[in-house]
Amino acid sequence: MTATLSAPAVRRSTLLAAGAVGGPLFVIGVLAQAYTRDGFDLARHPLSSLALGDLGWLQVTNFIVYGLLTLAGAEGVRRTLPTARWAPRLMAVSGVALIVAAIFTADPINGYPPGTADAATWHGTIHSLAPAVAGIAGLITYILFARRFATSHEPGWLVWTVAASVAVLATNAASAATGDFRWLVVGQAIGAAWTTSLFLKMR
Numbered sequence: 397m398t399a400t401l402s403a404p405a406v407r408r409s410t411l412l413a414a415g416a417v418g419g420p421l422f423v424i425g426v427l428a429q430a431y432t433r434d435g436f437d438l439a440r441h442p443l444s445s446l447a448l449g450d451l452g453w454l455q456v457t458n459f460i461v462y463g464l465l466t467l468a469g470a471e472g473v474r475r476t477l478p479t480a481r482w483a484p485r486l487m488a489v490s491g492v493a494l495i496v497a498a499i500f501t502a503d504p505i506n507g508y509p510p511g512t513a514d515a516a517t518w519h520g521t522i523h524s525l526a527p528a529v530a531g532i533a534g535l536i537t538y539i540l541f542a543r544r545f546a547t548s549h550e551p552g553w554l555v556w557t558v559a560a561s562v563a564v565l566a567t568n569a570a571s572a573a574t575g576d577f578r579w580l581v582v583g584q585a586i587g588a589a590w591t592t593s594l595f596l597k598m599r
Contacts, residue, residue: 404475407475408472408475408476409472409599410472411468411469411471411472411475412469412472412473412476412595412596412598412599413595413599414465414468414469414472415465415466415468415469415470415472415473415487415591415592415595416469416591416592416595416596416599417465417592418461418462418465418466418468418469418588418591418592419462419587419588419589419591419592420588420592421458421461421462421465422458422459422461422462422584422588423581423584423585423588425454425455425458426443426446426455426458426581426584427581429446429451429454429455429458430443430446430581433446433449433451434510435507435508435509435510436508437506437508438577438578438581439576439577439578440506440508440577441505441506441508441577442502442505442577442580443455443577443580443581443584444497444501444502444523444527445502445504445505445508445509446458447459447498447501447502448501448502448504448508448509448512449508449509452501456498456501457498459494459495459497459498460494460495460498462491462494463491463492463493463494463495463497463498464491464495465491466487466488466490466491466494466591467488467491467492469487469491469591469595470484470485470487470488470490470491471484471488472595472598473487473595473598476598477598480540480544482536482540483537483540483541483544486533486534486536486537486540487533487537489529489530489533490530490533490534490537493526493527493529493530493533494526494530496522496523496526497523497526497527500519500520500522500523500526501519501520501523502520502523502524503515503516503517503520503523531568534564534587535561535564535565538557538558538560538561538590539561541553541557541594542554542557542558542561545557553597556590556593557590560586560587560589560590563583563586564583564586564587566583567579567580567582567583567586568580568583571583
């Protein structure tokens with residue numbers, strides 16, 4: 397006899413599934429654009445620069461979709477772990493930050509889009525704050541789940557959570573030290589992998 401999920405369980409599972417696909421879709425979208433966009437160099441240009449130029453709407457859409465899927469996943473976590481107040485809230489902060497990054501586009505940098513000079517604008521400043529906010533929220537989220545996994549005696553998940561957080565911090569540091577933005581994409585992929593695995597675990 398096959399068990400039938402209740403309507404609330406189905407909705408919770410759907411929200412978690414939405415969150416799970418957000419990260420991989422975003423990274424795939426970034427890479428697809430990075431290697432097909434004229435004048436774009438993943439080493440010299442941050443992924444946010446893809447939101448500039450005639451095809452910039454593709455990356456704007458990528459940011460918005462990822463943000464909305466992250467918000468869905470955060471709601472799924474809230475329904476799955478009703479005692480975990482801050483983790484889903486911080487995930488939601490990351491989702492909102494992605495949407496803010498879409499609304500306020502980055503400034504031209506290192507000659508991209510082709511023919512433009514580097515600039516510093518108010519919307520570029522707001523855009524640059526969005527990843528910082530998302531990064532801080534994400535780091536605290538790692539800490540909260542690491543503590544949860546330690547308390548629930550799940551060593552595999554504890555190691556994975558700690559390793560992912562350290563790797564993300566290391567790739568960000570490597571990018572800052574070398575000026576190579578490819579490290580940030582690596583960090584984004586690692587963070588997305590951890591978040592996706594977490595959402596799938598909760599399903």
